[in-house]
Amino acid sequence: MNEDDIFAKIIRREIPADIVFQDDRVTAFRDISPQAPTHILIVPNKPIPTVNDVTEADEADLGHLFVVAATLAQREGIAENGYRLIVNTNRDGGQVVFHVHMHLLGGRPMGRMVAKPA
Ligand code: DGP
Numbered sequence: 043m044n045e046d047d048i049f050a051k052i053i054r055r056e057i058p059a060d061i062v063f064q065d066d067r068v069t070a071f072r073d074i075s076p077q078a079p080t081h082i083l084i085v086p087n088k089p090i091p092t093v094n095d096v097t098e099a100d101e102a103d104l105g106h107l108f109v110v111a112a113t114l115a116q117r118e119g120i121a122e123n124g125y126r127l128i129v130n131t132n133r134d135g136g137q138v139v140f141h142v143h144m145h146l147l148g149g150r151p152m153g154r155m156v157a158k159p160a
Contacts, residue, residue: 043089049141050089063114067106070114070146079149080118080125084110091140093131107144120148 044050052059053069062082063070073081086103090096096104108127115121125148130137 043095044091044140045089047089047091047139047141049083049085049139049143053085053087062117063110065110067103068110070110073145078147078152080120080146082114082118082146084114084144084146086142090142092137093129093142096142104142111144111146114146115148118146118148124148124152126152 048057049069051057052061052071053064055061059074060072061069062072063084066087068084068086070082070084073083084107086100086107088100088103090100111127112121115125125146128145128147129142130145
């Protein structure tokens with residue numbers, strides 16, 4: 043685990059971010075490089091590096107990501123039209139920040155599920 047990853051610092055409010063939700067399990071903040079009108083990252087406060095590192099002990103925290111995603115989708119006004127939730131893992135998944143996070147993307151049609159490599 044890496045207590046010094048960039049998201050851990052955002053969770054501890056050591057560096058600025060547009061935090062839209064925080065409780066004792068998860069923190070949600072707007073992506074610095076939004077790919078859609080709504081692009082929020084929902085992050086367990088525990089610094090789990092990748093989905094490969096998830097254990098049964100994390101089930102409550104990670105299940106809570108979905109509850110927060112549903113709440114934020116309602117709040118953002120995108121629940122009815124729909125949205126996409128993405129969790130990238132390692133190189134082929136396109137993971138850049140090694141602290142598990144769920145992307146909440148919406149506010150426009152999201153297109154094909156995955157892009158073909160160029
Ligand atoms: P991923 O490829 O799934 O690891 O996505 C990482 C996302 O994190 C990417 O969409 C950009 C976002 N991001 C990276 N650094 C920061 C930061 O310092 N602040 C915020 N708000 N978002 C960040």
